[in-house]
Amino acid sequence: MPDRPSPDAVRAYYAAQPAPLVAATGIVLDTRGRVLVLTTSYKTDRELPGGTVEDTETPEQGLARELREELDLGVPVGRLLAVDSRPPGPLGRSLIVHIHLVGPLSPQEAAAISFPDGEITAARWLRPEEACAVLPARVAPRLRAGLAALHTGSFAHLVDGVPQPGSPAGLDPARRAALEHAGVMDAASHRASRPKALTAASVLFTSADGRILLVQPAYGRTDRWNLPGGGIDSDLGEIPRDAARREVREELGLDLAPGRLLAVNWSHKPGRPARIRFLYDGGVLDAPDLARIRLDPTELLQWRTVAAEELPALVKGALRRQITACLEARASGAGPLELHAGRL
Structure with missing residues (x-):
């Protein structure tokens, strides 16, 4: 030594x-x-x-x-x-x-x-x-x-x-609140230190026989299937509805205007940013519509339609609950629903 x-x-x-x-x-x-x-x-x-x-x-x-x-x-x-x-x-x-x-x-x-x-x-x-x-x-x-x-x-x-005051991460929430209430942070520091949220938009499509369209991502957890959709480019001024249409066009090659908003879901894990998902009704895709799907291989590996009872084996529990709630809202005409981790 x-x-x-x-x-x-x-x-x-x-x-x-x-x-x-x-x-x-x-x-x-x-x-x-x-x-x-x-x-x-x-x-x-x-x-x-x-x-x-x-x-x-x-x-x-x-x-x-x-x-x-x-x-x-x-x-x-x-x-x-x-x-x-x-x-x-x-x-x-x-x-x-x-x-x-x-x-x-x-x-x-x-x-x-x-x-x-x-x-x-x-x-x-x-x-x-x-x-x-x-x-x-x-x-x-x-x-x-x-x-x-x-x-x-x-x-x-x-x-x-x-x-430091205004540090985007690491600042204790109690200290941040005390600084805010004392009025000692400038506007830029206040914005930097406030909690942030990630936003996404998804679209619920079903086939003529009521099966749900899911996509398999080419990145991250490829064993978990998702609804078509993705992140909202809010820094570019994109709104959730436009993001939903863009993502469907980029991922599936289908340029379809989303239908009504079925639900907004909020999820959160301690120490992580909140995640907000806007879920839109994509309507029913008939056989010719499904035949026109062309995947972006950099984003998706494959697509499939599944029955509701198949969801537990393919998607996370929170997303399964969101899909189920959206199907019920679509059928009843209710909504938009306010969901927390898929629950009302």
Whole structure:
């Protein structure tokens, strides 16, 4: 095991570096959502992978180099989750840390990790809450904020580990509310820190014999079937009805105006953005209509029509409930329905 440098040697090394120091950290995940935590030969504290950016490197390049040198890991550095700015501490230099997502690593990639340069002596896969408990106080907040940014599809702005007013992710809801009520956030910070929602539009088509049209996605969970439809491009000014028509045209090659709105569904998981789905009546497709379907192979693998009793084996429970509610609304003329995870 290499000798640990003395505290004086460490301070002298960092004192010779330009300020601010720039470092890059990786939140390395496996397919089970566990976090890779390292034990080093030169520190008593556990660490996340990464290190100081050198010479003319970008943070992404520096992190990729550290992953190769420390773990023999040659995987892409993912998106930026957070930035933490630390004022000068015992080493006499301010520090800017970029926190990036790495992975999720496949079981094969995780099993191939080794320690070629001897700086790392052990690596453990821990659940996020376990990782936060064993990491030092300067590192754990970065992991918490980075994971919050990952789950919300957002970004976290930290100063000395503390999420700042207006940080899109990582800001405690109680603190956000207190800042809002105190009136200390400007309009831009207020917008950035408010919770976000993902919006989609789907269309319910049936065949002449009452079977439901489902599509199999070419990405994500290909074992789960969906209704035709997709995300609403609200940033381009698209409204839900136009999105439903566009998605059907792109996915199925059918340019059909959606019928009436049958339901709006709201779903939510803690720590994730809410998901809002607008469900439209596509009407009945006869045999010639079905024969005109032409799939976009980049989005869909296949389509099929199914009886209502076949839905439990093909679609998630929440979507099955939405479809059932929409069929009932269509038959009775009720609606639009207000659904929460498919339930009234």
